[in-house]
Amino acid sequence: MYYKFMKQYLALKASAGSGKTFALTVRYITLLLNGANPSEILTLTFTNKAANEMSERIYKTLQTLGDDEAYLNAIAVQSNLSKEEILGKKHLLVKKFVNATLSIFTIDKFVNKILREFCGYIGISDDFDIKQDDIETLSYKFLQSLELNSFDKLIEFSWYENKKFNSLFDLFKLLLEKNEDIEVVSIDAKLIPLQKKQAMVHAMKIKEFVLNCDIASNAAKKAVDYETFDELLTKNWFLKESAKDYNYFKKFTTDVLEAHFSALKQELINYYKLRSAYSLSKLFELFHEFKEFKFSFNKAKNYLEFNDISNIVYELLSTKIDKEFLYFRLDSKFSHILIDEFQDTSLLQYKILKPLIDEILSGSNEKLKSFFYVGDTKQSIYRFRGGKRELFDYVAKTNPLIEVEVLNTNFRSCENIVNYVNSLFKPLSNYEYYDQLSINKDGYVEVFEDEALDEDEEKFKNIASKIASLMQKGVNSNDIAILTYTNSDVLALYSYLSEKFPSLKISTEMTSKLINQENVKAVINMIKYFYFKEDIYKENVNALIGKAPLNDLNIKVDLYKNNLQEVIKTIATTLKIMDDNVIKLLEEVAAYETVVDFVYEIDKLEASILNSEQTGLQILTIFKSKGLEFQTVFLLDRIKKKNADRSSLLFEYEDVFLKNIYYKIKNLEYYNNSYKKALEKEKALSFDDELNILYVALTRAKQNLIIFKKQKSSVFDILSIKPLTIGDVFLSTKKSKNYEKVKKVEYTPLVLGTQDNIIKKEDEEADYSNSLYNRYFGLATHYCLEMLGDFTKQSLKKAISLALFKYSNYLSKEEFIKIENRISLMIENEKFQNLIKDANFTSEQSIIYNGEIKIIDLLLQKDNRYYILDYKTTKEELLEHKTQVNTYVEAIKDIVKSDEVEGYLLYLKPNEFVIKNIKE
Numbered sequence: 001m002y003y004k005f006m007k008q009y010l011a012l013k014a015s016a017g018s019g020k021t022f023a024l025t026v027r028y029i030t031l032l033l034n035g036a037n038p039s040e041i042l043t044l045t046f047t048n049k050a051a052n053e054m055s056e057r058i059y060k061t062l063q064t065l066g067d068d069e070a071y072l073n074a075i076a077v078q079s080n081l082s083k084e085e086i087l088g089k090k091h092l093l094v095k096k097f098v099n100a101t102l103s104i105f106t107i108d109k110f111v112n113k114i115l116r117e118f119c120g121y122i123g124i125s126d127d128f129d130i131k132q133d134d135i136e137t138l139s140y141k142f143l144q145s146l147e148l149n150s151f152d153k154l155i156e157f158s159w160y161e162n163k164k165f166n167s168l169f170d171l172f173k174l175l176l177e178k179n180e181d182i183e184v185v186s187i188d189a190k191l192i193p194l195q196k197k198q199a200m201v202h203a204m205k206i207k208e209f210v211l212n213c214d215i216a217s218n219a220a221k222k223a224v225d226y227e228t229f230d231e232l233l234t235k236n237w238f239l240k241e242s243a244k245d246y247n248y249f250k251k252f253t254t255d256v257l258e259a260h261f262s263a264l265k266q267e268l269i270n271y272y273k274l275r276s277a278y279s280l281s282k283l284f285e286l287f288h289e290f291k292e293f294k295f296s297f298n299k300a301k302n303y304l305e306f307n308d309i310s311n312i313v314y315e316l317l318s319t320k321i322d323k324e325f326l327y328f329r330l331d332s333k334f335s336h337i338l339i340d341e342f343q344d345t346s347l348l349q350y351k352i353l354k355p356l357i358d359e360i361l362s363g364s365n366e367k368l369k370s371f372f373y374v375g376d377t378k379q380s381i382y383r384f385r386g387g388k389r390e391l392f393d394y395v396a397k398t399n400p401l402i403e404v405e406v407l408n409t410n411f412r413s414c415e416n417i418v419n420y421v422n423s424l425f426k427p428l429s430n431y432e433y434y435d436q437l438s439i440n441k442d443g444y445v446e447v448f449e450d451e452a453l454d455e456d457e458e459k460f461k462n463i464a465s466k467i468a469s470l471m472q473k474g475v476n477s478n479d480i481a482i483l484t485y486t487n488s489d490v491l492a493l494y495s496y497l498s499e500k501f502p503s504l505k506i507s508t509e510m511t512s513k514l515i516n517q518e519n520v521k522a523v524i525n526m527i528k529y530f531y532f533k534e535d536i537y538k539e540n541v542n543a544l545i546g547k548a549p550l551n552d553l554n555i556k557v558d559l560y561k562n563n564l565q566e567v568i569k570t571i572a573t574t575l576k577i578m579d580d581n582v583i584k585l586l587e588e589v590a591a592y593e594t595v596v597d598f599v600y601e602i603d604k605l606e607a608s609i610l611n612s613e614q615t616g617l618q619i620l621t622i623f624k625s626k627g628l629e630f631q632t633v634f635l636l637d638r639i640k641k642k643n644a645d646r647s648s649l650l651f652e653y654e655d656v657f658l659k660n661i662y663y664k665i666k667n668l669e670y671y672n673n674s675y676k677k678a679l680e681k682e683k684a685l686s687f688d689d690e691l692n693i694l695y696v697a698l699t700r701a702k703q704n705l706i707i708f709k710k711q712k713s714s715v716f717d718i719l720s721i722k723p724l725t726i727g728d729v730f731l732s733t734k735k736s737k738n739y740e741k742v743k744k745v746e747y748t749p750l751v752l753g754t755q756d757n758i759i760k761k762e763d764e765e766a767d768y769s770n771s772l773y774n775r776y777f778g779l780a781t782h783y784c785l786e787m788l789g790d791f792t793k794q795s796l797k798k799a800i801s802l803a804l805f806k807y808s809n810y811l812s813k814e815e816f817i818k819i820e821n822r823i824s825l826m827i828e829n830e831k832f833q834n835l836i837k838d839a840n841f842t843s844e845q846s847i848i849y850n851g852e853i854k855i856i857d858l859l860l861q862k863d864n865r866y867y868i869l870d871y872k873t874t875k876e877e878l879l880e881h882k883t884q885v886n887t888y889v890e891a892i893k894d895i896v897k898s899d900e901v902e903g904y905l906l907y908l909k910p911n912e913f914v915i916k917n918i919k920e
Contacts, residue, residue, distance in 0.1 A: 005077060005078055005079070005080045006027065006030050006034075006078040006079065006370075007403050007405075008368070008369075008370045008371075008401075009361065009370065009371050009372075009399070009401045009402040009403065010371075010372050010402065010403050010404075010405065011342075011372075011373050011374070011392070011395070011396045011402050011403070011404045011405070012372075012373070012374040012375075012404075012405055012406075012407055013375070013376060013377070013392070013404065013405070013406045013407065013434075014374050014375065014376050014407040015376055015378065015406075015407060015408050015410065015434065015436055015699075016376065016378075016379065016410065016412065016413075016436075016695070016696070016699035016700075017410040017411055017412025017413055017629070017699060018407035018408060018409055018410060018411065018436075019407060019409075019411055020340070020374045020375075020376075020407065021053075021054070021057060021340075022070075022071075022074070023374060023407065024043075024054065024338060024340060024372075024374060025054075025057050025058055025061050025071070026071065026074045026075055026078055027078065027338060027372055028041060028043065028058050028338065029058065029061065029062065029065075029071075029075055029093070030075055030078040030079045031336055031370070032093050032096065032097070033075070033079045033081060033086065033089060033093070034079060036335060036336055037096070037100060038096065038097055038100035038101070038102050038103065039100050039101045039102070039103055040103070040333065040334055040335040040336060041103060041334075041335075041336045041338065042103045042105075042110070042334040042336065042337045042338070042356070043102075043103060043104040043105070043337075043338045043339075043340075044105060044106070044107050044110060044337070044338070044339045044340065044353075045104075045105075045106055045107075045340045045341065046106060046107060046340070046341050046344055047106060047606050048106055048109075048588075048591050048601070048604065048605055048606060048607075049605070049606035049607050050106075050340060050341070050627070051104050051105060051106050051109075051591060052587075052588060052590075052591055052607065054104055054340070055102060055104050058097065059094075059097060059098070062090065062093050062094045062097055063094060065086065065087060065090045065093075066083075066087050066090070072086065072087075103334065107345070107349050107353075108306050108309075108310075109591075111309055111310050111313050111349070111352060112130070112306075112309055113593075114313050114316075114317075114352075115304075115309050115312060115313050115316070116128075118313075118316050118320075118321060121316060121320050121321065122312060122316070122320075123299065124299055124302075124304075124312075125302055127302070127596065128302050128303055128304055129302060129303040129304075129596060129600055130303065130304060130305070130306065130309070130596075130597070130600045130601065131303050131305070131600055132305060133173075133294075133305055135166070135169060135173075138169075138294065138297060139165060139166070139169045141293075141297060142290055142293050142294070142297075143165075145293050146289070150286075150289055153282065153285065153286065154168070154286055156189065156282075157279075157282045157283070157286060160189070160279075161279060161648075163648075167648075168286075169290075171283065171287070171647075171648060171649060172286075172287050172290045172291075173307075174647065174649060175284075175287050175291075175649075176291065176294075176307055176308070176311065177307050177386060178348075178386070178651060179307075179310070179311050179314065179347075179348045180651065180658050180661065181284070182284075182658070182660065182661050184277070184280050184281040184284050184285075185277050185281060186281050186285075187274060187277045187278035187281050187282075189278060191274055191278075192271070192274055192275060192278060195267065195270055195271045195274050196229040196271060197229075198267045198270070199229065199232070199264060199267035199268055199270075199271055200228075200229055200232065201267075202260045202261075202263045202264040202267060203226070203229075203232050203238075203264055205260045206224060206243075206257065206260045206261060206264065207224040207226070209256065209257050209260065210223070210224045210249070210252075211224065213252045215251060215252050216248075216252060217248055217251075219248045220248035220249060220252075223235060223237055223246075223248055223249075233666075233667070237249065238261070238264060238265065238268065239667065239670050242258060242261060242262075243257045243258050243261040244258070265671075268671055269671045269672075272665065272667075272668050272671040272672060273671075273672070275665060276662065276663050276665055276668060276672070276675075279663040279665070280661065280662075280663045283663065294308075295308075310348050310349065310352065311348070313352055314348060314351055314352050317351075317352060317355055318351075334356060334360075335360070335367055335368075335369045335370070336360075336369060336370045336371070336372075337353075337356060337357060337360060337370075337371050337372070337373075338372045338373070339353075339372070339373040339374070340373075340374060340375070341374075341375050341379075342373040342374060342375035342391065342392055342395075343375035343376060343377045343379060343380040343387065343389045343391075343392050344375070344380060344382050344387040345387065345388065345391055346385075346386035346387060346388055347386070347388050347391070347656060348386070349386075350388070350391055350395075350656075357371060357395075361399055361401055361402075371402070373392075373395070375392055377389040377392050377393075377432060377692075378425075378432070378433065378691075378692055378695045378696075379626065379692060379695065379696050380689075380692055381622075381623060381626065381689065381692050381693050381696055383685065383689055384689075388653075388656060390653070390655055390656050391656055394655055394656045406434050408434045408435065408436050408437060409436075409437045409438075409439065410436045410437065410438050410439075410699075411439060411440075412440075412629050412699070412702055413438065413440065413443065413699065413701060413702055413703075413705075414438065414440045414441065414442050414443025414444075414702065414703050414727075414730065415438040415440060415441050415442060415443055416442060416443035416444065416445050416726045416727040417438075417443045417444075417445055417698075417701055417703075417705050418436050418437070418438035418443075419438070420445045420698075420705070420726060421436065421695075421698050421699060422435055422436055424698070424719045424720075424721065425691075425695065425719075428691070430684075431688070431691060440702075442703075442727055442728070442730065443703055443704070443705075443726075443727050443730060444703065444704040444705065444706075444726065444727045444728055444729045444730055445705045445706075445707075445724070445725070445726040445727060446705070446706045446707065446724070446725050446726075447707045447709055447716075447721055447722065447723050447724050447725075448462065448466075448706065448707065448708055448709065448723065449709050449710075449711055449723045450462050450463075450637075450708040450709060450710065450711075451711050453636070453637055453639060453708060453710045454710055454711065454712070459639070460492075460493055460496045460497070462708065463482070463493070463497075463634060463636070463708060464496070464497060464500045464501070466634070466706060467480065467497070467501070467617070467634075468501075470632065470704075470729065472847075472895075473729055473731060474731035474732060475631075475632055475704070475729065475730075475731060475732050476631075476732035477504060477505075477616065477617045478616055478617065479630065479631035479632050479732050480617045480618070480630070480631070480632045480633075480634065481617075481618040481619075481620065481625065481628075481630035481632070481633055481634070481700070482617070482618070482619045482620075482633075482634040482636065483620065483621070483622050483625050483633060483634065483635050483636065483697050483700065484619065484620075484621055484622070484636045484639070485621065485622060485636070485637075485638040485639065485693075485715070486621065486638075486639070486640065487621060488640075489621075489636065489639050489640075490508050490509070490619050490620060490621060491508070492639075493619050493636075494506060494508050494619050497617075497619075503854070503855075504616065504617060505616030505617070506616050506617045506618075506619065507616050507617070507618050507619070508618075508619050508620065509620050509621075509624050513605070513606070513607070513608065513609070514581060514584060514585060514588070514605060514607040514608060514609055515602060515603065515605050515607075517581045517609050518544050519544075519572070519577040519578075519579055519581060519582050520581050520582055520585050521540075521544055522540075522541050522544040522545055522571075522575065522577055523568055523571050523572055523575075523577070523582060523585060524602055525537045525538075525540040525541045525544065526538075526541050526553070526555065526571045526575075527559070527567060527568075527571070527595070527598065527599060528599055529541065530557065530559050530567075531559060531595060531599045532599070538553065541553060541575075545575055545577060553574075553575070554574075555570065555571055555574045555575070556570075557570045557571065559595045560595070564589040564592060564595065564598055565586050565589060565590075567595075568582065568585060568586055568589065569586065581609055584607065584609075588605060588607050618630070622693055622696055622697045623693075625696065625697065625700050626696050628700060629700055629701075629702055630700055630701060630702065631701075631702050631703050631704065631730070631732065632701065632703060632704040632705075632706070632730075633697075633700050633701035633704065633705050633706070634706050634708065635697050635698065635705065635706070635707045635708065636708050637707075637708060637709050637710045637714050637715055637716060638714075638715040641713075645686075647664070648663060648664050649661060649662070649663060649664065650662040650663075650664055650675075650678055650679065650682060652678040652681060652682075659678075660674065660678065662675050662678060687718070690715065690718060691718065691719075694715070694716070694718070694719060703730035704729055704730050707721065709721060709723070777811060777815060777818075777819070777873070778873045780803050780811055780815070780816070780819055781819050781822065781823070781871075781873050781908065782857075782871060782873075783799075783802070783803050784796070784799045784800060784802075784803045784819055784820075784823060785799075785823065785843070785857065785858075785871055786843050786844055787799035787802050787803065788823075788843070791826075791827050791832075791833070791836055792827065793824070793827065796820065796823055796824065796827060799823075800816055800819065800820050803816065803819070804816050818910065821910075822873070822908040822909070822910065822913070823908065825908070825911075825912065825913035826906060826908055826913045828913075829913050829915060831915050832906070832913070832915055835860065835867060835869070835904070835915075836860060838862055839860040839861060839862040839867070840860070840861045840862065841858055841859065841860045841861070842858075842859045843857070843858055844856075844857065845858075845859040847888075847891055847892070847895065849887070849890075849891035849894070849895075854887070854888060854891060856868055856869075856870070856888055856892075857869060857870050857871045857906075858870075858871070859892075864898070864900060865900040865901070865902070866892050866896060866898070866900065866901045866902070867901075867902050867903075867904065868885060868888045868889055868892060868901065868902070868903040868904065869904045869906055870884065870885045870888070870903070870904070870905055870906065871906050871908060872905060872906065872907050872908065873908050874907070875909060875910075877905070877907060877914070877916070881905050882905065882918045885903040885904070885905060885918050886903060886918055888903060889901050889902070889903040889918070902917060902918075902919075903917070903918040903919075904916065904917055904918065905918060
């Protein structure tokens, strides 16, 4: 009865938004209920972020089991247990999960784990570092290592192929990444000039024939204007099937000319066969020397790249160890395998996992086992990194025990978006697409033909205009994500929008990454300083926390006696930079087994900063958006033409097996039919890549999808996308608070705190910025006012508690008492209470006026009148304060089309509260 309801071997084709993470979580918990230990459930993902999120999702679902009926119902069906039975085991499951050694890894980390266990078999130390090759040093050392004969071969190949050394080493790295090899035929380079000479015999006969022909046109004679083989190859007439097929020859074609033409074609076929075989054989000859040298070099330097690790592990599993011994040394015999995003698995990764998968599918052990993988071939966009989407179907087809199911209900996007995406992809031929169903009604789709995208200046003006328009309507800017094709587009758009909306918080991948948050960055640099003993890291810390250069930080910590969490806590506490993001770093480092893993892999951490309000409007590439979702998505056309594939190698596969490797040579497709078919196959795969990128981009939006399409040469043309509007704009449920800007503040010793990255609300309030302390006092006061649910003493107590939690690292308890006293004076003020009585009010109301975003502290509405209230914590009552509020008044008048608008300044002073009408 163990697998009566949960399918033992299952592949899930999960379309975008269809709940693959839900399915993975349900299966994992069902396995726990059926008696599996967490250590024997090997769960593999592709990023550290995904692995951490998977662990967190399982843990939170176990903790809250029973709160979410969807999870409970699904687990009940899968496990064949009643809800009561499941909830009865909840405490034991949580305890089992928390106390277990989890087997949730990225594939890279799992492969790394295998190698560290078995590295003795190949003479590598188990404390090897993981880092990128310094290609200049590596290539230089390789050249030095070559014997004269080999060095001559490299020079000859480089000259013959017209390749610089760095391009040659790029080919070596590609071959290492692919880990593919073929048998090549050794060709003597001397044969190629001889073959050229043979071809020129017939080429010169053709030239002689044309020049002696009375009716040959000048164009025909120009076509045979060559003396050398290289000059011959600049012509294109010999690419025709026969002489008569060439327009300038057909008038005087004879059997003699056709005979020479046919002979020339054959000699050129022979030439290209020799030429391509020579290039490939010499390349692999040099590559094998490079591969052998690189292994010795890495071994001596005690470091490896991730590709090296995968290659070595595959060789180990193939030739030096069997799977039984593998299980024993890994301290865990896996009974269950769960793989996420299977469409992104590379062939090499699959080859490494295959022995483990085969063991489970064999059913040879008495203990019942299971295999589960989930993915979506439509979201396979990493072929350039080795992802092999064909594996998804291949594994299912070659293992009859595996059942395949399709998840095609979209729980993410609204109905209009889902139907629109269906309309684009369903008509495509030779593209697997299942009609997507939706459960969320409405939604908005707009395709805007944007002529500005082709301009050099102001190319993003319509995007800026649309942002302003949506925010005016009530779309929270924190809910907007703009997707682009390239990183350069991200940077250009970020620069443009930052200039147009100076008060708007905008983030890119770099600004929203946890590792780029300044306190977190300081902690990371401190650990790297302890590990590498290089002063640059210590000086980075001094700069990040506002200390003078060469300052002695006086932190005592032992990287090897303390675990990473203890190290981070000690550093953050000593430097007084502990905050929510450092706490999140503490959670993330659980994924790193050693300090070595941490210092070499932390820069790849994909986790985002904790507070989504800090993120703001996001700009990111389509590739970075994979796996994410946003309320509102702007999708930009490809701005610049796609870079051509300039690789010299073409890999041809039949299903998942390597069929051939070709060295690319101009015009080879005209003389080698197999190469021509391989090129066509590659072209078809590239077209599918483009479709998949578009599918990923079009399925990120939950409520609003807005496409900006170029008038000409649009990438959207492959889906026949035309301008249209469907539905109404979906407004945000949360008010926008996206107005805060991060500003660097000089640190002054003996002032409270060492935090140098503080949030500044508006430039107009810079009069309390003379010290770090005063800045935080102003921020905490405004935060309290923002958190007031209503204007009562009870609400104030709650707001003070929230502010205390957020700003206690920077202000003393006495300062919070001062803040409470100031706000109490306001709440007790009779004039203030009369203003707010019976009024509808909104805190932190954002508006756009004259192209700029403004934030109104408190906007009241009653009896068809509007009241603007602006808080000040300054002692001085300045003229610019009135000017600022007057701007707000004029803006509201313009927006609501009414003159019934008043503005007030509210001064929260230490011992008094002053309320002033700006007209006074």
